Amino acid sequence: MTLPSKEEFSEWFHELIQCAEIMDVRYPVKGLYVWFPFGFKLRQLVYAKLREIMDRDHSEVYFPALIPEQELGKEGEHIRGFEDEVYWITHGGLTPLDVKLALRPTSETAMYPMFKLWIRTHADLPLKVYQIVNTFRYETKHTRPLIRLREITSFKEAHTAHRNYEEAEEQVKKAVGYYKEFYDFLAIPYFIVRRPDWDKFPGAVYTIAFDTIMPDGRTLQIGTVHHLGDNFAKTFEIKYEAVDGNHYYVHQTCYGISERCIASLISIHGDDLGLVLPxxxxxxxxxxxxxxxxxxxxxxxxxxxxxxxxxxxxxxxxxxxxxxxxxxxxxxxxxxxxxxxxxxxxxxxxxxxxxxxxxxxxxxxxxxxxxxxxxxxxxxxxxRKRLREKAIASMLQKLKFSRNLEEISDIVKSSVVMVHLCKDKSCGEEIEAKGGKLLGWIEEMPEFIEQSYEGSCVVCGRSGKLALTARSY
RNA sequence: GGGGCCGUGGGGUAGCCUGGUAUAUCCUUUCGGCUUUGGGAGCCGGAGACCCGAGUUCAAAUCUCGGCGGCCCCA
CATH class of the missing domain: 3.40.50.800 (Anticodon-binding domain)
Known part of the structure; x- marks a missing residue:
């Protein structure tokens, strides 16, 4: 039972989660894995912290795993983002179902029809709930335990509704704060990044993501926070009666963390001998x-x-x-x-x-x-302090700043690249042509980054902000 | 989306090309016993495998096709 060196990250990760009895990868369905007792205990302890944080500002709920076709399809942009990877239940026993049922890929369309019933007046707002459930996505790329799954077993998703855009935005900021606390607790360093418009959550106004760097230099998205505006409210007719007697659409947010948090925990702190845990x-x-x-x-x-x-x-x-x-x-x-x-x-x-x-x-x-x-x-x-310092040090080793477009395709093969970039889509495409994915623009500067936030766009030279491009999981 | 490789005890493997020598190799694991214990001990004895289905053949782990599963590369 010897572990490959962490230098060969892919093999190391695969072996370690088995040797250390986190997950059994031998379940005979692609993309589904079994939690060993030891791994499940780790999951329980990590999620206990997440629950503790969420419980301060949310109520825990449970919504069904099955979503009728017409609800899932209501929000056009949302369904377009997911339709390729939805699992469908088409039969009850031998009888074909009149209404196909989707296995939730995420729960917006399960929850929001109920939100419409729950929310009548401004006194019902804000509404803040969360649940920790499994979700299903028919992933076609190579699946990997804890990282790319067809059944995500541990999706913590929070959903909130507010009186207006500004109050929802306040919640977005709070959510970012909760996730910071969670990852600081795990001693995992991260970037808080605003995703490009063309890569935001389907149906969102904007998306803030937490990204960390894995030992092989690829980034892993370990949390997202979405401002949904009134997009879903309009689709699902979620309105409230305000003090002025008029009816208004709510403004919503949703934010999630999955067992990728455990993938990052294992990968970032672990060494050649195995797990290192806070x-x-x-x-x-x-x-x-x-x-x-x-x-x-x-x-x-x-x-x-x-x-x-x-x-x-x-x-x-x-x-x-x-x-x-x-x-x-x-x-x-x-x-x-x-x-x-x-x-x-x-x-x-x-x-x-x-x-x-x-x-x-x-x-x-x-x-x-x-x-x-x-x-x-x-x-x-x-x-915990030592783990955090060590994690930051090795993260910085895999992070390079560049002001030269030509060298990026080379650097991005092994590192995450910081550049100054304007918000123009064509400049984003230019960057992505160099081989990485544009993660987006830094939303909050981490204290371990010294580069200036503002600078001229590495593509066009106009004014830009610090952005990240990388190969990502 | 496109291409390639692979499936042998719980894990890692030899054998496959060129079908028959085979009681399917070795390491690890596991069980029993003796012995030992300050950074992966040793000896003795036992357990445990050819992914599934079809085909070719006197004969298939080995050749062909399909399914399922895994891995890698390129977009």
Whole structure:
């Protein structure tokens, strides 16, 4: 069970999610994968944070997975964006259905007919709901676990309705804030980018996306926030009676995060030995490894048990299995356990433990008496900081700034390229002709970027703003 | 959208070109036993596979066609 080097990212990712028991890729339908118990626990812990953030400002709901054909098709632009990849249910048993049912590719058209019933007056607004569900898309490109799926199993989608455009826009900003908090928590660096008009969500006024850079230099979209204006409200006739007695269309937003957040978590922090996980989301946070010699087991195990008891607040495993210590170290490192304690006869004698952090893999000794919950939490916080700094450093290595159109086709093969670009579609097309995809314009400057926000367009020379082009997943 | 490659125990593979030697190779995994334990121990014994369907043939893991599944490249 040896992992390929992370340099060969594609193989590394594929092997790791299996070796570390995140997902089983052997399910016999293309694009569908099985969550192992360990992977599902990781998912649960990551999504618990997402829920915590969402619950502050939204109510959780559940809408059906099946959408009747006429609802899905109501919004012209929306359906054109999805029609190639919708799964259809055409039969009930052997009987052909009068009304075909779509397996939701996303839930706007499932929710908004109900929003029409729920929203009567301004007092019903704002309406803010979210759900975490599976969605289906008939992907034709090569599918990949957690990244490109035919069944997205963990789509957190939020939908809000407001009195006017400005209030909806306020919500867009809040949503961006929520997602920042979420990815900061996971120590994953990101760009907040406004997608080009020709690449926004079908039916949206505009789309803000979170993109991160994977170890192979390709970008991964890990979150989107859409301002829908009153486009869907007009289609689904979602109106409210205002204080002035008139009826107005609501303005809506929607925003989503899928299990791609876990793909980025694994890929960005992981190393040649396997997973590296932030303490808070690690399914196993601490492993205690006894080093047993014949006749000296008792004292060692006693101290181990004492330590485990002391750490009761955390997710701890005491590994008493028959393997040798070295084999155990590799095993738990593969699983990304952030903190390891080793106790052998020497430690039992002095009431000490040997400590090793997963990210640094250095060892040091500390007295058992000095270990307490506060200390562990401080270590966890330091570890998160190290992970974040390391992630930013390797992200910057794969990011290049260019003011020369000609060199872009070469750079974009291995890196994400920053350029100044105007909003003209022809200039965007010119950039995309160099091999990358135009992700869009930086919406919020990250603190780790030094380039100026404004500059002259790399294509036409008129005034432009900082934009990103890259090969993307 | 276009093109190419591939499917052998749980994982990775040899054998396929040139059909028969085969009880299908080796590594890993797994189970039992002995022994060992401070960074992937060793020995002994056991378990476990030719993707599915059709065809050609006296004979198919091996050749042909179809299906399903996987991987890669180009747009």
């Amino acid at each position: 303490f808070e989301v690690a399914p196993i946070q601490i492993v205690v490894i006894p080093i047993l010699y014949k006749g000296k087991e008792e004292n060692v195990l006693e101290l181990c048990e004492e330590l485990v008891k002391k750490l009761g607040k955390f997710r701890v495993v005491l590994d008493k299995s028959e393997e040798r210590p070295g084999a155990k170290y590799y095993k738990w490192e593969l699983k990304g356990v952030p903190l390891r304690f080793e106790i052998g006869p020497r430690e039992a004698e002095k009431r000490e433990v040997v400590v090793s952090f997963r990210d640094e893999r250095k060892k040091f000794s500390i007295a058992v008496e000095e270990i307490n919950e506060g200390k562990i939490e401080r270590w966890a916080e330091e570890m």
